[in-house]
Amino acid sequence: MPFYFCMDDRKKRILQAVTDDYIDTAEPVGSRTIAKRYNLGVSPATIRSEMADLEESGYLEQPHVSAGRIPSHKGYRFYVDFIMQTKNISERDRLRIRRRLEEKKRELDLITEETAKILAQLSNYAAFVLSPVSKAAIIKRLELVQLDSGLILVILVVNPGFVRTHLVMTERRLEPEQLAYINVYLNSRLQDVPLSKIGMSLLREIATEFKEYNNLIETTLETITRLFEDRKEQTIFTDGQINILKHPEFKEAESAKRVFDLIAESDAVSNLLIDTMSTGALRVVIGKESSHPDMDVCSVVGAPYEVGGVPVGAIGVLGPTRMHYAEVVAIVELVAGHLGEILTKMLIM
Template sequence: MIDDRKNKVLQAIIEDYVATAEPVGSRTIARKYNLGVSPATIRNEMSDLEELGYLEQPHTSAGRIPSDLGYRYYVDCLMPERPINPAEQELIRSTFQRKIRELDTLVRETARLLSETTHLTAVISGPQFEKAVFKEIRIVPLGNDRALLIYITDSGLVENQVVEVPLQVTMLELQQVAELLSEHLRGRRVETLSRTALQSLHRELSRYGTLLEQALHFLEQKLEPGDRHRLYFGGTSHMLDQPEFRDVQKLRGVLSFLEQEEAVAAVLGLDRLTEGVEIQIGEEIRLRELADCSVVTATYRVGDRIIGKMGVIGPRRMEYPKVVSILNAIASHLSEMNRLF
């Protein structure tokens, strides 16, 4: 813990650097932040903060910039609450007032909204099908001996497949198959289904032949390990607006990372859906491509169950209080909307 005057100097330096992207000198702090001490005193405090590891001095400047440790101390100990301004509130409210009834569309729109309000690159994970709980199964005839089998989950996630329908199966029987599958699967989580359970279900409903085989084969595929994350991105081009990424090599590294969905999922922490906002800064992310970035994430829910994560990726020099407030507000709205599915 550092003393109160150092806290004020460090907070002033971070907030000025976030606003200007320019190294901060003692005269700037004395002139703009009314700390009640002289530039010489501020200069001494800055030297102490640098020695403690909270500040760094770029080689080409007499000013200082925050280190990863400085940002970490700021978000843990100094970061003020920042209410969402009226324009942001209205944009969030109007987006979630639209009558969006498809979960994919809702999550895609939320990624766009998060990017637009933070001016950073947004990433949202959609609910994972294998972690979803079955709610209902429907079968819609398509003609030409085909039908659309639709799996609806408690989170609003919809999976569908086109299946072949034996010639002798009637519309009434299709409805009976859908009702039977719904009855057997309702309330069960996909990931808890075993192949043994599916085979038992197959024996019980075998009279429906290839139609059921295709449905069960689809579910078996969902039990296979592999890429299970649906990620929705918004505002990747915002990286181009950041002074930190005028260096083409740095920019190329970040953009290359964003193309690797499994790597992005790992950084978002989709294997640990824990409550609250999480902030990872620079070297904490442990990826060379993101050494100059921060990642801020929050979870969203259906009812009492956390089903996904949303976050922003941007420079370490981001406006953390604003980002945290917007993430919390959007996560709350998205969780509330999910109750409608």
């Protein structure tokens, strides 16, 4: 960039016009179009010379010499950081979102699924929700129920909000009193213990206590640990991937498939959201800014959601670089806020 370059107000407005128009139409934008559609009060020629400056400084690009301009990554970045104003979302939409989430309250997986669905529907892009990791979560109850001789159901209730069941096969039938005893003991040791405090040492200690029921206990405890490992790697929910096909940059099935494969195979999005979570603030990752090279045609808008003021997860929207940032940012922010509030309510209850 030449040292005398200065992003004055008119340049900003032209960059905004180009970006807005390109986001809407997916066609390179020319000087005449801008002069006509956005009344900046100057002639196309002036706009041309300004655009030449913007191009020289790397904010705009020209697909070829006789085409209009499109924003570069740097242009989008500037647009997102300094120009756009996030769209206002109607009170009606806010309420609708809130209500849909409230309905699913009390079941963590349902809430995350619903959140992904809402995000996808509102944004028209692919949506992702990184499930909450809560170190504050405690084991609420551990219950073994005999179903059949040789078949025991392990029920693990964790607060906030999730229940996991797992079937365990045992060698022999247990008497009800034995089972009741085990239940009482396990709960006395594990109830209200935060997940973060449960380590191998505690589990092994319990295991030795019950040498006689070796098999059952081993498997039960193994189930618990496996469950935590599942939860350690935060699960990612997704919805609306098919929205990808709506956008002209992916009208060749080939290019769409590359995005789908990327989403499916790699942890690119997942990692990005984990990162967003620890950053603790809404983030827009534009094209090749992402660590994953194949994602350079895509952008992601991600935001953490908080429970009691602490970020515990993140949500995100993935679309083409030519994305409706102003709108998507507003949506993501709003949904993240609602999700956090609902989860917070769940936790303190």
